Amino acid sequence: MRAMSKNNANKFSPEVRERAVRLVQESRGEYPSLWVAVESIAPKIGCSAQTLLTWVKRHEVDSGQREGVTTSERERIKELERENRELRRANDILRTASAFFAQAELDRKLKS
Structure with a gap:
């Protein structure tokens, strides 16, 4: 599997990222773990599971749900x-x- 560069991550608009994160958050309870939810939703968005997981974690930090630098x-x-x-x-x-x-x-x- 090829690692995505920063430039590839930027090919998704903020709206697409927000929608993808929202999809993960809304359907999280339907999956046994966050990773499984991300793996299921990432192909629908057209990004890698790792990229989507990064977006989800960044959103959680920014919204105060997770420790870290906003x-x-x-x-x-x-x-x-x-x-x-x-x-x-x-x-x-x-x-x-x-x-x-x-x-x-x-x-x-x-x-x-």
Whole structure:
């Protein structure tokens, strides 16, 4: 079985994902386990069972039914990490510039 890449997972619209998750939730009681429900419904959606299970778990985390980092928290963490990288780069630039100007000032004083 071929593993689905992130790009393949994105070929399903949010509406299809929501519908698939809703189908699993609504019919969950008719199956002996969540996995069996997912395996039954995934082919009807046209995705792998593992992909559908991932969507179901993500929905459960986002709705507070399952422990974990929500989608919005994950996005915020990514945003903060990106901002942190930018600030580190800016600090490195400022540190380098400060050392350059300090050295230039020292050289100027030594020449006078």
